[in-house]
Amino acid sequence: MKTVLVLNGPNLNLLGTREPDIYGRETLADVEADCRRVGAELKLAIEFHQSNREYEIIDLIHAARERAAGVVINPAAFTHTSVAIRDALAAFDGPIIEVHISNVHKREAFRHHSFVSGVATGVIVGCGTEGYALALRRIATLIGEAGKRL
C-alpha cells in the first residue's frame, strides 16, 4: 500500500475552536478521521501530522522522500513566509497538493502570495476542510497514472 503524508502547519491544532466563519467547525481530529476514511477507500496509507515548528515540517518532508508517494500540505501561515519549506518540497519527487481551507484570495493581501504553489502539483483553496479529501483523490489519480507508465 502506498503512503501519503498529510502535513499541517502552525495553529491548525486550534481548528474548530475559533473563527468558525473562516475555517468551519471541524477540528483537526475530524480532518484526520476524514483523511483516514478517504485513504482507506483509495487504498492509501495516511501519515497525518501537525506542527507549529518550521524545522519539524521540513524534517517530515525530507523523511517523506523515502516513505511517501505523495504529499498533501496545508502550510498555514508558513505558506506566505517560508522559502525553506518550498525548498524541502522541491526535493520531493512525487505529487504535492497544497490545501487552504479558506479562500486566501478573498482575504488580506499578505495571504495572496504562496511560496509553496510554485513547487506544488496542484492547489485547492477555499473548499473548507473537504479540500483535504479532494487533495487525496487527486494524489490517488496521479499515483495511479504514474504506476501505469512504469
Ligand code: CA2
Ligand atoms: O485557509 C487556510 O487553510 C490557511 O492555510 C490557514 C492559516 C492561514 O494563515 C493561511 O493564510 C490560510 C491559519 C491556520 C490557523 O488556523 C486556525 C483555525 C482556528 C483558530 C485559529 C487558527
